[in-house]
Amino acid sequence: MADKLTLYTNPMSRGRIARWMLEETGVDYETKILKFGEGSQSADFLAINPMGKVPAITHGDKVVTECAAICAYLAETFPDAGLAPTADERADYYRWLFFAAGPVEAAVVNRSLGVEVPAEKTGMVGYGNFERTRNVLISAIADRPFVCGDRFTAADVYVGSQIGWGLQFGSIPPSPELTAYSERVYSREAFKRASALDDAAIAAAS
Structure with a gap:
């Protein structure tokens, strides 16, 4: 079974970048919307991202934060989407x-x-x-x-x-x-x- 992919985000944040990237890959993912403050600073989310900031993704037991890193990770993890660079690119x-x-x-x-x-x-x-x-x-x-x-x-x-x-x-x-x-x-x-x-x-x- 494929590892579960979850997006932690707020729709009024940089999480929109991660959402766009996930939609580009075409893979299935779960979304957890966090409110600023009480949600992003909860103990559960701080265990995922101690910075208390969205977005973050979990993929199985792996965590990726920072939008540029999320984009690069998803491109390489799901190569069939054709979003990773070729050698020349x-x-x-x-x-x-x-x-x-x-x-x-x-x-x-x-x-x-x-x-x-x-x-x-x-x-x-x-x-x-x-x-x-x-x-x-x-x-x-x-x-x-x-x-x-x-x-x-x-x-x-x-x-x-x-x-x-x-x-x-x-x-x-x-x-x-x-x-x-x-x-x-x-x-x-x-x-x-x-x-x-x-x-x-x-x-x-x-």
Whole structure:
């Protein structure tokens, strides 16, 4: 019997990324919706993720946290979905997946919080400054449909989510390249299914 796969999430969180990735794989999974505070800080969930943050997945007796790691794990664990990189795609796949998880996430969050890194201290932060990070992000998809080239991979789930949220909430200023890329990845049927499930969960909780 296949190991049970469970998603711990809140539909108003980064858990939407993990849900999208799970829908892309097409595998069966159980969903446990956790409320912020009482749910994510419960003893049961802290035993799964001591950080008390969603999303997390359990697969049998294994636990995976952090959205980029969840995307990579699911792509490799379910290769029939075709979301893991080929040998030729591997360098771009890991480069842009972790660029989005590291410099992009930090740059966007700090900008949203009003954190200004002094010019003489930019070497101390992984993203340097927001403008450079945004420009490099644009370069990743400026001359190709997806981050690895012509083919959608798990890296696009994560990169696409970062870009899509940034454009939606105004934390990343738009550009023609970013807008076109976001429209491409958000047109996928798995994204639509995942969004419908999470939107329904929000409605049910309200």
